Amino acid sequence: MRRRKTVLAALALLLVWPPLAWLAADWLVLETEPAPADALVVLGGSATYRERAEYAARLFARGFAPMVVLTDDGQRGGWSQAQQRNPFFVERAAAVLREAGVPAEKVETLPRQTASTYEEAVALREYAEARGLRSLLVVTSGYHSRRALWTLGRAFHESPVSVRLAAVPPGMQTPRRAFWWLSLNGWRTVALEYPKLVYYRLRYG
Numbered sequence: 001m002r003r004r005k006t007v008l009a010a011l012a013l014l015l016v017w018p019p020l021a022w023l024a025a026d027w028l029v030l031e032t033e034p035a036p037a038d039a040l041v042v043l044g045g046s047a048t049y050r051e052r053a054e055y056a057a058r059l060f061a062r063g064f065a066p067m068v069v070l071t072d073d074g075q076r077g078g079w080s081q082a083q084q085r086n087p088f089f090v091e092r093a094a095a096v097l098r099e100a101g102v103p104a105e106k107v108e109t110l111p112r113q114t115a116s117t118y119e120e121a122v123a124l125r126e127y128a129e130a131r132g133l134r135s136l137l138v139v140t141s142g143y144h145s146r147r148a149l150w151t152l153g154r155a156f157h158e159s160p161v162s163v164r165l166a167a168v169p170p171g172m173q174t175p176r177r178a179f180w181w182l183s184l185n186g187w188r189t190v191a192l193e194y195p196k197l198v199y200y201r202l203r204y205g
Helices: 002-028 046-061 089-099 117-130 142-155 184-191 193-204
Strands: 039-042 068-070 107-109 135-141 162-168
Touching (some): 039 046, 046 135, 046 162, 046 184, 089 107, 117 135, 117 142, 117 193, 142 162
Parallel strands (some): 039 068, 135 162
């Protein structure tokens, strides 16, 4: 009888888990419409720099902003045979933008490195206000979008600069909503977002 109950419980879990996992992933992704801004901003993301940069390049090509600003998380990527070194991810993101047609003179990098989303948001506010920018369109990965928007809202509270978010749909460098739990990358990008959200609410709320 005990074995039968265990088997039934396992079967029930198998039936319930996939839709629950999809809901958990879907809740993190904010579906927002991009709006014209004074600058596009690509948040640093070592594992997702390419999808963010490519998405920003498409928005730039569509005329949403006249320039692109990169944040620098200070992290290096793998070995580059061409450069004979390990380039920073921000350098790789800048290269993706150039390859996608964004002129080099239209790309800027924040003057200081940042170690967290909150530090990025604070540095962005300082940068925007110092240059007289009135609006920013911030690009980040889908699963990071809820925490990013909440953090930007805190950092830009009472700032004259308006901030909108453009989330990259999952499925490029991040797993799709239905299958994230089948890979280690999915657990890093989806499951770990929940404790980060709790920490941010407690730390910066």
